[in-house]
Amino acid sequence: MPEYETKIREIAKGLLEDGKADVIIGYKKGSIPMVNEPVLIRDPNNVENLIWDSHCALNLCNYLTGRKERIGIIANGCNSRNIVTHIVENQIKREQLYIIGIPCTGMIDHRAVKRAVNDREILAVEESEGRFTVRGKDFEKTFEKKDFLQTNCAVCLHPNPVVYDEMVGENVKIPEGINPFKDVEEIERMSAREKWSFFADLVSPCIRCYACRNACPLCYCPTCFVDESDPQWVGKSIDPTDTMTFHFLRAYHCAGRCTDCGACERACPVGIPVRHFTKKLNKDALDLFSWEAGLSLDQRPPLDVYRVDDYNDFVE
Amino acid sequence: MVTKIFTKEEWVRALKGAKDDYRIYLPVKHKDFHAFELLSDETAPDFEFQNTRLSPKSLIFPQSERMFEYSLDEKDGEAHIVKETPKDFYPQAVVGIRPCDAHALQLVNVNFDNPQYKDPWWVKRLESTILVGLGCNEPCSTCFCTSVGGGPFSERGLDVILHDLEDVFLVKPITQKGETFINKLGQGRMADDTLSDKAEAKARSSLEKVTSSIPTGKLRDKVVTELFEAPFWEEVAFACINCGTCTYLCPTCWCFDIQDEVLGKEGDRIRNWDSCMSPLFTLEGSGHNPRSEKCQRVRQRFMHKLKYYVDKYEDGVQCSGCGRCVRYCPVNIDIRHVAKLMNDFAQ
Ligand code: SF4
Numbered sequence: 332m333p334e335y336e337t338k339i340r341e342i343a344k345g346l347l348e349d350g351k352a353d354v355i356i357g358y359k360k361g362s363i364p365m366v367n368e369p370v371l372i373r374d375p376n377n378v379e380n381l382i383w384d385s386h387c388a389l390n391l392c393n394y395l396t397g398r399k400e401r402i403g404i405i406a407n408g409c410n411s412r413n414i415v416t417h418i419v420e421n422q423i424k425r426e427q428l429y430i431i432g433i434p435c436t437g438m439i440d441h442r443a444v445k446r447a448v449n450d451r452e453i454l455a456v457e458e459s460e461g462r463f464t465v466r467g468k469d470f471e472k473t474f475e476k477k478d479f480l481q482t483n484c485a486v487c488l489h490p491n492p493v494v495y496d497e498m499v500g501e502n503v504k505i506p507e508g509i510n511p512f513k514d515v516e517e518i519e520r521m522s523a524r525e526k527w528s529f530f531a532d533l534v535s536p537c538i539r540c541y542a543c544r545n546a547c548p549l550c551y552c553p554t555c556f557v558d559e560s561d562p563q564w565v566g567k568s569i570d571p572t573d574t575m576t577f578h579f580l581r582a583y584h585c586a587g588r589c590t591d592c593g594a595c596e597r598a599c600p601v602g603i604p605v606r607h608f609t610k611k612l613n614k615d616a617l618d619l620f621s622w623e624a625g626l627s628l629d630q631r632p633p634l635d636v637y638r639v640d641d642y643n644d645f646v647e
Numbered sequence: 648m649v650t651k652i653f654t655k656e657e658w659v660r661a662l663k664g665a666k667d668d669y670r671i672y673l674p675v676k677h678k679d680f681h682a683f684e685l686l687s688d689e690t691a692p693d694f695e696f697q698n699t700r701l702s703p704k705s706l707i708f709p710q711s712e713r714m715f716e717y718s719l720d721e722k723d724g725e726a727h728i729v730k731e732t733p734k735d736f737y738p739q740a741v742v743g744i745r746p747c748d749a750h751a752l753q754l755v756n757v758n759f760d761n762p763q764y765k766d767p768w769w770v771k772r773l774e775s776t777i778l779v780g781l782g783c784n785e786p787c788s789t790c791f792c793t794s795v796g797g798g799p800f801s802e803r804g805l806d807v808i809l810h811d812l813e814d815v816f817l818v819k820p821i822t823q824k825g826e827t828f829i830n831k832l833g834q835g836r837m838a839d840d841t842l843s844d845k846a847e848a849k850a851r852s853s854l855e856k857v858t859s860s861i862p863t864g865k866l867r868d869k870v871v872t873e874l875f876e877a878p879f880w881e882e883v884a885f886a887c888i889n890c891g892t893c894t895y896l897c898p899t900c901w902c903f904d905i906q907d908e909v910l911g912k913e914g915d916r917i918r919n920w921d922s923c924m925s926p927l928f929t930l931e932g933s934g935h936n937p938r939s940e941k942c943q944r945v946r947q948r949f950m951h952k953l954k955y956y957v958d959k960y961e962d963g964v965q966c967s968g969c970g971r972c973v974r975y976c977p978v979n980i981d982i983r984h985v986a987k988l989m990n991d992f993a994q
């Protein structure tokens with residue numbers, strides 16, 4: 332997206348030169364197609380490295396935790412919601428941030444693209460005007476981006492940043508008539524036994540590398556429960572019970588906080604759709620508390636407030 | 648040793664015929680990627696792959712392995728005595744292993760089987776394994792085996808090598824173990840000169856198709872402490888999320904952790920793969936962690952592979968150039984770039 336890139340670089344350069352930010356956090360072009368690298372820039376002469384395209388799928392909010400300087404950060408819809416969550420959870424201060432807002436048209440699902448070219452090796456990708464072309468040794472194919480969105484982007488209802496200091500473009504239109512929870516509803520209709528085998532199958536390839544957890548901005552605990560050794564809550568082998576425990580518990584730790592940014596799924600080396608866990612809890616948060624994570628700096632998340640007028644009858 | 652020719656159907660049929668004498672593992676496609684799977688009558692192997700997502704390292708060095716077991720039942724005369732869990736060293740064959748992954752096992756072997764230490768389970772399992780390699784006609788753009796002592800048809804570490812000649816496999820034994828395996832399969836016919844020449848020409852041309860490389864020539868001469876303190880680590884490490892993908896997918900990473908798991912009165916001592924990317928890897932009992940920062944961990948991975956190993960074993964780098972870490976690092980930390988930074992570093 333050349334228009335956005337020019338604007339991002341211009342803003343970043345200004346921030347560094349005027350001393351309004353000590354560092355800029357953004358993406359630079361990766362060394363292989365469809366993977367970009369999060370980057371930290373201090374020198375205004377290096378802002379040319381900053382890019383924005385449909386492969387900026389790792390969540391930059393992940394890199395904010397505990398930083399002390401003034402930071403310029405680029406943020407699309409979901410990243411901005413994670414930034415809000417980070418601020419509300421005291422992981423970073425709003426005053427430290429200069430948020431360069433990006434109206435987002437979604438990320439390309441690189442796995443789906445690979446499937447569409449029968450796993451032949453993709454050597455280059457170019458995109459323009461809602462389409463993209465992939466090239467390999469003896470093939471070239473052009474696709475519509477809308478057919479290859481990451482599954483979370485395909486149902487995203489908050490593509491525009493919810494908090495920003497400056498926008499790089501006009502807000503994009505919010506899609507209508509989308510049910511973001513179709514997949515959750517399908518699972519909800521299963522019997523308990525079916526659900527169990529669905530999830531057992533889902534996580535069976537898991538190698539417990541924790542890329543999903545580490546890619547997630549919500550998982551900033553100094554010691555994760557799976558790493559705790561005294562007491563040790565979960566076994567560390569690849570015993571299916573322990574693997575399942577990890578996934579269930581992590582999902583619950585994200586309840587009411589997950590923005591469905593998709594970074595977890597993107598990072599998984601074996602392509603497990605781990606959002607199936609968190610999305611159910613997103614739906615529950617919406618159904619039970621009319622809550623979607625990271626939309627407002629002024630509201631406490633549902634699981635950390637006590638309200639006397641809570642409409643749920645379990646509150647006495 | 649006799650080189651043979653099998654049609655692809657014959658080859659799979661012959662392997663199926665041998666599956667009572669050997670456990671045979673073959674590449675099978677699952678959803679989006681290939682993995683080695685135990686051959687059964689139903690298995691549909693697929694040799695049209697670049698490489699398996701995970702390396703076959705786990706067939707010799709399982710991700711989780713029960714080492715010992717013990718009883719905590721005081722009524723048991725042998726309570727608290729740690730006994731070795733019986734292990735299974737049934738002969739196995741890994742058919743379709745890529746040359747880089749076989750080379751990688753040789754690099755790991757340096758750690759598990761040396762004059763100072765011998766890991767009995769690794770040694771016995773490697774001994775009971777036959778590695779039947781599949782040469783790479785079409786190396787990936789991220790493969791750099793040729794610059795680290797291997798090659799798309801390198802025979803290093805293999806017992807047999809297969810050349811894929813479209814309709815047929817040329818099956819060339821390299822070791823005695825390999826030849827015995829091929830003879831056990833029966834079938835196949837002797838390769839004639841035309842096919843052998845064709846196979847050689849193809850192997851030569853694929854050598855040129857490896858376009859990626861890492862520079863390693865100057866690593867040996869660097870001063871460890873200078874490289875350790877080089878200014879580039881902070882920048883290299885910034886994007887890393889310490890996920891462990893690179894080390895778990897790597898065919899040359901050998902680190903493990905030992906854990907006791909107790910259920911009721913029965914205990915198991917298990918070893919699990921571990922990764923220097925995890926903060927827990929170096930957490931000491933006192934609570935002190937010498938590698939508490941991400942940057943230190945990222946540096947450890949590259950220093951181990953490209954410097955400590957180089958210095959300690961004088962056997963090149965601890966990397967076989969398979970390219971997995973390049974392809975699957977979610978944030979694109981590229982060992983080719985880091986190797987260049989290290990190799991070119993001057994104080
Ligand atoms: S759980 Fe996954 S989708 Fe949700 S915020 Fe974390 S990384 Fe994003």
Ligand code: SF4
Binds near residue numbers: 536541542602603
């Ligand atoms: S990233 Fe994938 S393989 Fe790794 S722990 Fe998460 S689900 Fe398992």
Ligand code: SF4
Binds near residue numbers: 891
């Ligand atoms: S795969 Fe990449 S992000 Fe993950 S630990 Fe390795 S270098 Fe870091």
Ligand code: SF4
Binds near residue numbers: 897900
């Ligand atoms: S370091 Fe990377 S390229 Fe080298 S053997 Fe390991 S995974 Fe393969």
Ligand code: SF4
Binds near residue numbers: 921948
């Ligand atoms: S120290 Fe790290 S890089 Fe070296 S073998 Fe162990 S896990 Fe691999």
